[in-house]
Amino acid sequence: MNSVRPSAQGQRIALLNARLLDPSSKLDQPGALLIENRQIADFGPGLFNEGTAEDVMVVDCAGHCLIPGLVDIRAHLREPGAEHKENLSTASKAAAAGGITSVVCMPNTDPVIDQIALIEFIARRARETSAVKVYPAAAITKNLHGKELTEIGLLLEAGAVAFSDADRAVADSLVMRRALAYAHTFDALIMQHPEDPTLSTGVMNDGEMATRLGLMGIPNIAETIIVERDIRLMELTGARYHVSHLSTKETVDVVRSAKARGLPITAAVAAHHFALNENAVADYRTFAKVSPPLRAEPDRVAMVSGLADDAIDVIVSDHAPHDQDSKRVPFAQAANGIVGLETMFPLALEIYHNGEIGLLELLAKMTVNPAKLVGLDAGEIKIGAAADLVMFDLNAPWQIKIDKLRSKSRNAPYDGRPVQGRVLKTWINGRIAFDIDIED
Numbered sequence: 001m002n003s004v005r006p007s008a009q010g011q012r013i014a015l016l017n018a019r020l021l022d023p024s025s026k027l028d029q030p031g032a033l034l035i036e037n038r039q040i041a042d043f044g045p046g047l048f049n050e051g052t053a054e055d056v057m058v059v060d061c062a063g064h065c066l067i068p069g070l071v072d073i074r075a076h077l078r079e080p081g082a083e084h085k086e087n088l089s090t091a092s093k094a095a096a097a098g099g100i101t102s103v104v105c106m107p108n109t110d111p112v113i114d115q116i117a118l119i120e121f122i123a124r125r126a127r128e129t130s131a132v133k134v135y136p137a138a139a140i141t142k143n144l145h146g147k148e149l150t151e152i153g154l155l156l157e158a159g160a161v162a163f164s165d166a167d168r169a170v171a172d173s174l175v176m177r178r179a180l181a182y183a184h185t186f187d188a189l190i191m192q193h194p195e196d197p198t199l200s201t202g203v204m205n206d207g208e209m210a211t212r213l214g215l216m217g218i219p220n221i222a223e224t225i226i227v228e229r230d231i232r233l234m235e236l237t238g239a240r241y242h243v244s245h246l247s248t249k250e251t252v253d254v255v256r257s258a259k260a261r262g263l264p265i266t267a268a269v270a271a272h273h274f275a276l277n278e279n280a281v282a283d284y285r286t287f288a289k290v291s292p293p294l295r296a297e298p299d300r301v302a303m304v305s306g307l308a309d310d311a312i313d314v315i316v317s318d319h320a321p322h323d324q325d326s327k328r329v330p331f332a333q334a335a336n337g338i339v340g341l342e343t344m345f346p347l348a349l350e351i352y353h354n355g356e357i358g359l360l361e362l363l364a365k366m367t368v369n370p371a372k373l374v375g376l377d378a379g380e381i382k383i384g385a386a387a388d389l390v391m392f393d394l395n396a397p398w399q400i401k402i403d404k405l406r407s408k409s410r411n412a413p414y415d416g417r418p419v420q421g422r423v424l425k426t427w428i429n430g431r432i433a434f435d436i437d438i439e440d
Contacts, residue, residue, distance in 0.1 A: 012036045013430060014052045018061035018391070020044075022068060022381035023364035033066060035387040038429040043381060061391055064424060067363055068379045069101025069388035070345060071370040074191075074244055074268065074316035076166070076337070077103070077134070079125065080118075081110025086321040086408045088122075091341065092130040094406040096433035098342040099423040100317070101132050101388035102371070102378045107139040108166035114139040114150045119158040131433045133388070135376065137162045140179050140190060144168050147175065152182050161374040164191035164244060167291055167320075167336065169226050171197050177233050184239035189374060191242045192230055194223045194251065195292055203332045205278045205293045213284065215331060218293050220248040227251050231258050234265060242373065243267040245318055247292040249302035256311040266373055267311065270318035272338050272413075274303040275347040280413050286327045286334035288413040290318070307365060308357045314373065315365040317344040321409030339407045343400060343414055345392075349421035359394075387430035396422040 013035040020031045020043060033043040034056075052058055072095065078086040095103050105122065107113035113122065119136050126134035138160035142148045152163060163183060169192060170176045176192075183190050199222035204210050206217025227243055231254070234241045246252055246269050258265045272290060277300045280288035288294060306312035320337025327334050345366070352362050371379030378388060402415040426434040 011430065012056045013059060014048055014056045015059050015061055015066060015389070015391070016048060017063055018066035019063060020381065021065050021360065021363060023360045024368040024380040025382070026360060027381065028360060030063075033381070033389070035427070035430040038387055040381060040383055040385050040387050042383060064391050064393050066389060066391050068367045068381050069390055069426065069428070070099045070366045071102045071376060071379050072100045072317045072319070072341065072344065072366070073104040073162070073314060073370040073374055074270070075103050075105055075319040075341065076108060076321065077105040077319075078321060079109065080121065085323050087129070088125050088134060089129040089131075090406065090408040091319070092132045092134070094339070094341040095132045096426045096428070097406050097423060097439070098317075099345045099390040099392060099426055100341055101390070101426060101428050101433070102135065102376055103132055104135050104137050104161055104374060106164060106166040107137055108144060112139050112143050113137070114142050116154060116158040119155060119160055123159055132428055133378075135159070135161045135374070137164045137191065139163070140165045140170055141175065146170050146172055149175070149179055149182060152179075152188055153186050156186050156188050161376065162189040162191050162242070165193060167193055169193045169195050169197060173229060173233070176230060177237065180233050180237040180239035180241065184237050187240065189240050189242055191244045192226065193244050194226045194246070196222045196226050199225070203289065203293075204281055205295045207278065207296055209278045209282070213282075220250055220295070220299070223248050223292055224250045224254060227254050231263065231265065234263055240264045245270045245273065245292065245316060246303065246306065246312060247273045247295050247299060249299050252302050252306040252311050256306070256309070259311065266313045267306075268314035268316045269303045269307065269312050270316050271340055271344045271347040272318070274300055274307070275350065276300070276413065281331070284331040285413060286329070286331055287338065287411050289331065289334050289336055290320070290338055291336035304351055304356050307351065307362070313365065314370045315344065315348050316370075317341050319407075321407055322411045323409055327411050337411065339405065339409055339412050341407060342405055343412065345423065346400070346419035346421050349394070350419065353420050387427055389427045390423060391425040392421060392423045394421050396420065398422055
């Protein structure tokens with residue numbers, strides 16, 4: 001489902017003096033790239049050594065990194081039903097500014113994306129309004145109620161790329177067994193939100209901080225117990241299974257062990273779970289209230305270790321926009337979520353700059369890995385691929401300014417945070433979707 005407006009046919013663009021980085025092929029070398037007819041026509045170190053033709057538009061990358069567009073497989077875009085918080089147009093502008101060219105939107109909209117008509121609605125609205133490519137994930141259960149399965153086969157055929165109950169776990173073991181068995185028939189991906197609802201009645205991480213703040217805590221086991229159960233159901237059904245976002249060291253260990261046994265399990269981590277710990281909610285900061293909650297420092301470190309040793313396959317934004325009325329309330333009443341489309345990439349680059357993971361290995365978590373997981377032809381630099389590309393300055397220092405975010409909502413706890421590495425230009429199908437020289 002190509003849900004972005006096309007650019008003009010026939011335009012030829014030469015991107016010169018770039019550091020070409022492609023995690024899929026392990027490419028990391030200086031060179032150039034040619035865009036033609038909205039696709040990558042050629043690339044490599046010797047391209048354009050003898051100059052370019054007169055009809056080619058030239059972009060000098062000045063030695064900056066050129067990578068495949070990022071793929072974010074977990075974002076809450078709020079349309080339809082909560083357009084006052086976000087819509088496809090505003091979310092797409094934020095995504096393009098963050099180097100994200102393909103987004104998988106969660107089904108917790110109003111109405112819920114559990115019918116073919118809603119899949120078609122998202123596709124149509126994205127074609128009309130989105131600057132980036134938008135792909136819907138459909139609900140696992142009708143109305144996200146966790147009881148009755150959706151028509152997974154028909155929704156997959158209509159364009160759903162994965163199945164998730166968004167910010168709710170499928171808690172009923174029999175329903176989850178049936179979902180995995182049904183999905184296995186079509187090789188569809190089930191993406192589980194890992195929180196047992198009966199153990200997740202608190203509002204932040206269980207521990208000393210929660211006690212000091214007088215808030216009810218959510219124990220680590222609320223996450224681990226769901227994933228351990230689902231792994232048993234995977235073994236029973238043979239289905240592919242994805243943990244939408246990890247937050248605890250114990251669950252990373254569980255996933256690592258399941259992978260060692262050869263099970264088809266994958267896992268993601270949201271940027272805030274490796275960039276922040278529970279200290280971010282001190283003084284009742286509701287902008288740092290998320291689900292699963294921010295955990296203790298050993299858990300945050302475990303997220304980084306899991307990325308480094310491939311226990312964790314994917315980084316997601318878990319973009320969850322909320323208006324002021326949803327966040328500027330007492331902590332226990334505040335909605336869960338942080339906007340993340342523009343901050344996922346610079347926060348991820350912190351891990352590289354800290355020497356905790358290689359650059360190509362990190363980029364794979366946001367390009368080829370998520371693309372392959374949900375069956376998108378994206379996340380790679382290869383001849384014939386769509387010209388979805390990002391140029392970024394790997395070492396540029398800057399500060400995140402919340403009032404400069406392009407999202408309609410500004411609920412993020414990063415204001416003033418220094419980061420290193422900045423998106424300069426984003427192309428979708430060879431068309432500029434973001435240019436820092438124009439927009440900043």
